[in-house]
Amino acid sequence: MAPKPPAIVTGSGKAKLNSENPQPLTINVTRSSTRSSSKAKTNTSDDGGASSSMAFKKKSNVEPTTAIVTQSSTRQRGKTNTDGGDASSSIAIRSKEILNSPKFKKPKTPPKKKANVGPTAAIVTRSSTIVTRSSARISGQLRISEGKPPSKQTENVQSSGVRTRGMIYHAKGKGGLNKWQWNFRDARSSDMSRNYNFEKARHFWTNFRNNIVENLNFRDPRSSDVSRNYSFQRARHYCSNVRNDIVENWRTRMPTYFLMFEWKMVNTENRTVNNSNSLSKYRCYSTDRRNRDRLRKLDFTKNESSTSEGKSNSEGLVVKGDERKSRWPRFRHNLEESTDDEDDEDTEEDVVDEERRSRGSVKMMSNAALGKYDVKTEKRVPLKFVEDEDDLLLHVEAIRKEGEDEKESILSSKRFDEYDVSPLTVKALTEAGYVQMTKVQEATLSACLEGKDALVKARTGTGKSATFLLPAIETVLKASSKKSALRVSPIDVLILCPTRELASQIAAEANVLLKYHEGIGVQTLVGGTRFKEDQRRLESNPCQIIVATPGRLLDHIENKSGFSTRLMGLKMLILDEADHLLDLGFRKDIEKLVDCLPRRRQSLLFSATVPKEVRRISQLVLRKEYDYVDTVGLALETNPKVKQFYLVAPHEQHFQLVHHLLSSHISEVPDYKVIVFCTTAMMTSLMFSLFREMKMNVREIHSRKPQLYRTRISDEFKETKRVILITSDVSARGMNYPDVTLVIQVGIPVDREQYIHRLGRTGREGKEGEGILVLAPWEQYFLDDIKDLPMENWPVPHLDPRSKVKMEDALEKMDTSVKEAAYHAWLGYYNSVREIGRDKTTLVELANQFSESIGLQKPPSLFRRTALKMGLKDIPGIRIRK
Numbered sequence: 001m002a003p004k005p006p007a008i009v010t011g012s013g014k015a016k017l018n019s020e021n022p023q024p025l026t027i028n029v030t031r032s033s034t035r036s037s038s039k040a041k042t043n044t045s046d047d048g049g050a051s052s053s054m055a056f057k058k059k060s061n062v063e064p065t066t067a068i069v070t071q072s073s074t075r076q077r078g079k080t081n082t083d084g085g086d087a088s089s090s091i092a093i094r095s096k097e098i099l100n101s102p103k104f105k106k107p108k109t110p111p112k113k114k115a116n117v118g119p120t121a122a123i124v125t126r127s128s129t130i131v132t133r134s135s136a137r138i139s140g141q142l143r144i145s146e147g148k149p150p151s152k153q154t155e156n157v158q159s160s161g162v163r164t165r166g167m168i169y170h171a172k173g174k175g176g177l178n179k180w181q182w183n184f185r186d187a188r189s190s191d192m193s194r195n196y197n198f199e200k201a202r203h204f205w206t207n208f209r210n211n212i213v214e215n216l217n218f219r220d221p222r223s224s225d226v227s228r229n230y231s232f233q234r235a236r237h238y239c240s241n242v243r244n245d246i247v248e249n250w251r252t253r254m255p256t257y258f259l260m261f262e263w264k265m266v267n268t269e270n271r272t273v274n275n276s277n278s279l280s281k282y283r284c285y286s287t288d289r290r291n292r293d294r295l296r297k298l299d300f301t302k303n304e305s306s307t308s309e310g311k312s313n314s315e316g317l318v319v320k321g322d323e324r325k326s327r328w329p330r331f332r333h334n335l336e337e338s339t340d341d342e343d344d345e346d347t348e349e350d351v352v353d354e355e356r357r358s359r360g361s362v363k364m365m366s367n368a369a370l371g372k373y374d375v376k377t378e379k380r381v382p383l384k385f386v387e388d389e390d391d392l393l394l395h396v397e398a399i400r401k402e403g404e405d406e407k408e409s410i411l412s413s414k415r416f417d418e419y420d421v422s423p424l425t426v427k428a429l430t431e432a433g434y435v436q437m438t439k440v441q442e443a444t445l446s447a448c449l450e451g452k453d454a455l456v457k458a459r460t461g462t463g464k465s466a467t468f469l470l471p472a473i474e475t476v477l478k479a480s481s482k483k484s485a486l487r488v489s490p491i492d493v494l495i496l497c498p499t500r501e502l503a504s505q506i507a508a509e510a511n512v513l514l515k516y517h518e519g520i521g522v523q524t525l526v527g528g529t530r531f532k533e534d535q536r537r538l539e540s541n542p543c544q545i546i547v548a549t550p551g552r553l554l555d556h557i558e559n560k561s562g563f564s565t566r567l568m569g570l571k572m573l574i575l576d577e578a579d580h581l582l583d584l585g586f587r588k589d590i591e592k593l594v595d596c597l598p599r600r601r602q603s604l605l606f607s608a609t610v611p612k613e614v615r616r617i618s619q620l621v622l623r624k625e626y627d628y629v630d631t632v633g634l635a636l637e638t639n640p641k642v643k644q645f646y647l648v649a650p651h652e653q654h655f656q657l658v659h660h661l662l663s664s665h666i667s668e669v670p671d672y673k674v675i676v677f678c679t680t681a682m683m684t685s686l687m688f689s690l691f692r693e694m695k696m697n698v699r700e701i702h703s704r705k706p707q708l709y710r711t712r713i714s715d716e717f718k719e720t721k722r723v724i725l726i727t728s729d730v731s732a733r734g735m736n737y738p739d740v741t742l743v744i745q746v747g748i749p750v751d752r753e754q755y756i757h758r759l760g761r762t763g764r765e766g767k768e769g770e771g772i773l774v775l776a777p778w779e780q781y782f783l784d785d786i787k788d789l790p791m792e793n794w795p796v797p798h799l800d801p802r803s804k805v806k807m808e809d810a811l812e813k814m815d816t817s818v819k820e821a822a823y824h825a826w827l828g829y830y831n832s833v834r835e836i837g838r839d840k841t842t843l844v845e846l847a848n849q850f851s852e853s854i855g856l857q858k859p860p861s862l863f864r865r866t867a868l869k870m871g872l873k874d875i876p877g878i879r880i881r882k
């Protein structure tokens with residue numbers, strides 16, 4: 001599909017679509033541009049040693065590949081390096097040739113055909129941590145075969161301290177997240193015994209000491225070792241400690257040492273994976289999270305039918321870390337029956353089995369099917385030894401296209417240096433790991449850089465912050481080149497956002513982008529800090545960009561002489577989470593603020609949700625003529641890779657249910673990172689105290705906590721894994737906590753938009769995630785508001801009575817004041833929810849049930865004034881404080 005440009009609607013009123021682009025921009029639309037992105041782009045920039053895409057020139061003498069990913073360049077295939085590995089880490093990818101010229105040439109020497117030659121061996125070990133230190137992002141499409149990579153690319157690698165002979169593309173990561181990823185495949189299919197493709201390989205290193213999450217989807221259409229009756233689907237390896245060596249033999253796909261790995265293995269011949277046959281001690285975990293309660297653990301034993309049975313001892317792989325030290329057999333290899341991978345087109349394992357069974361002629365052509373990634377709409381052009389280079393090119397393109405179709409990336413093919421962005425900013429971007437733009441950035445940046453007002457709607461986690469920071473920096477650069485009429489140094493850009501943590505996050509991101517711009521400064525003005533301290537900072541440090549929450553900014557305007565004068569030079573106003581800033585809670589403040597700003601300015605509004613009424617009132621800030629850039633269009637407003645569930649259960653079971661959901665998630669996902677949203681600050685406090693009492697690894701953030709504490713917890717949660725954040729809506733919008741695996745929302749969110757934003761804390765940057773909404777039966781009406789979202793019902797699991805007792809014990813130990821405050825907050829929250837607050841009698845009944853469920857003897861009393869305000873004074877069940 002040809003890429004479609006974004007829908008840009010100009011004007012204040014109706015959303016007209018660009019006549020040339022009659023459809024709104026959707027992820028589908030832009031996805032196609034990703035395809036081209038990975039085709040032929042290379043960034044070998046040594047600025048900051050970063051690159052995330054590359055060109056692949058085709059060369060002659062393309063020969064089969066062997067790839068080794070290892071910690072040490074001295075490491076041998078299939079062997080574990082158990083030395084310190086601290087400094088001498090590396091990732092080495094040995095290969096014969098890199099297919100990276102525009103046209104493949106016929107090989108000079110035909111590749112040797114070997115029987116029983118494993119497609120590859122890969123070792124990922126401790127010293128690969130050097131990669132996490134020195135580089136962060138490696139992406140692009142690798143074509144690997146033996147031989148040296150182009151020198152530039154090698155330099156790149158070496159400049160980052162990685163000693164390797166492979167092609168490694170990397171860029172420096174942002175913050176603590178170090179990430180490298182690649183897609184590579186050996187397109188060289190002439191030697192079928194070595195014909196293998198790696199697809200969508202991803203490695204995420206989050207931290208030197210901590211985690212590797214390695215997510216490999218690979219296929220081996222001509223696997224010499226694994227029985228062709230079996231194919232691997234959606235392989236995932238979770239290694240929770242880098243210090244442990246992990247050796248993974250890709251012939252058998254067995255790590256020799258691991259903490260946790262899971263994958264699906266599908267018997268392609270006998271329809272079902274049979275754990276009672278004689279495949280030996282092969283453990284397989286189903287990764288199907290929906291059926292978490294039915295997590296399958298399958299043990300396999302040696303395949304009796306394997307022709308290479310006799311070799312299994314010598315070829316087998318030792319699995320360390322398992323007390324039994326099992327040896328894995330080598331499975332048979334039938335060279336003559338392997339031709340190509342044309343039968344790998346199915347997704348569901350049963351379907352795969354069924355089809356392969358019925359297609360006797362291809363049944364031995366085992367390919368590792370790729371679960372949902374393996375959905376093929378077109379039949380793949382069979383791979384064969386091709387004399388004609390154009391034919392080969394076709395084959396390669398077919399495979400590449402297929403791979404890219406499967407890829408749901410947020411990145412576009414455009415690069416920042418193609419836009420009118422200062423080279424110093426591009427340098428900083430590259431160092432931060434931003435080389436290609438996200439689709440949102442591509443769709444939006446031109447309009448913003450041209451000085452137009454814009455209202456931008458884009459899904460959560462798609463890079464909106466950089467989208468407005470780049471024009472902000474350009475604005476400052478332009479302004480600094482002109483002489484200001486003001487005597488005081490003007491503030492050029494004002495960024496408003498709803499929460500303090502978000503303001504700090506935006507300022508931090510701005511500082512990253514400003515790394516090479518001397519003399520340009522950013523300051524935050526947020527509540528919860530000392531006003532005097534703000535003043536001191538404003539006076540002592542130059543700053544052209546202010547990131548602020550509305551309340552504190554107004555304080556400065558009203559109380560600090562000279563501040564509003566500085567604002568008179570404002571060139572650009574940005575509202576992040578614009579719909580929230582324009583809704584009732586903030587509107588008055590925004591109106592006041594806008595009155596203090598010059599009319600001649602550029603205004604940019606960003607959010608993942610833009611309800612109709614917000615478009616209407618956006619006139620408060622925007623000029624009459626503005627661009628409405630909707631990158632969601634008619635598509636799903638949430639990330640399609642985030643699975644969404646709802647669970648309806650009596651209110652008094654909610655704590656126990658959440659405890660159950662957390663426990664099962666922790667047991668399934670070793671590197672879990674969960675956010676639990678509660679309706680109010682005091683409910684957050686109650687849930688936090690309860691789970692802490694139950695010895696769970698929890699943290700809390702809500703508005704009642706001191707700002708220093710909030711900042712500390714927020715920073716900690718950004719950096720770490722295996723932790724649960726219990727929070728109120730202060731974390732709902734904009735917060736970019738990397739790698740959140742699950743979001744639980746307990747109780748109805750204030751509205752549909754808030755649900756979407758909370759859910760958006762997981763599945764960021766196009767990753768996968770999971771969201772569960774826990775509702776009481778009387779809250780179910782909310783499902784109507786989100787009925788267009790792909791929600792699935794999660795049946796109420798059986799709750800262990802012992803955990804109930806444990807919970808009651810924990811509740812008993814808790815401070816009564818916490819429970820009382822939670823009761824008051826509960827009442828206040830649901831009283832303000834129109835659908836529930838209307839019927840006061842029922843509301844109080846429900847509140848009192850809640851009070852009982854948290855172990856209060858009787859419902860806490862209310863101040864008469866509060867009860868009056870809430871319209872609850874004479875409602876039966878309400879106790880008034882004397």
Ligand SMILES: Nc1ncnc2c1ncn2[C@@H]1O[C@H](COP(=O)(O)OP(=O)(O)OP(=O)(O)O)[C@@H](O)[C@H]1O
Nearest residue numbers: 434436437438460461462463464465466608734736
């Ligand atoms: N061009 C890029 N290349 C790589 N990563 C990027 C790029 N742009 C942004 N990112 C990363 O994407 C992540 C999400 O970005 P950001 O926080 O700006 O999302 P957002 O769209 O503002 O989300 P939300 O709607 O929740 O506020 C961040 O980790 C950011 O570093």
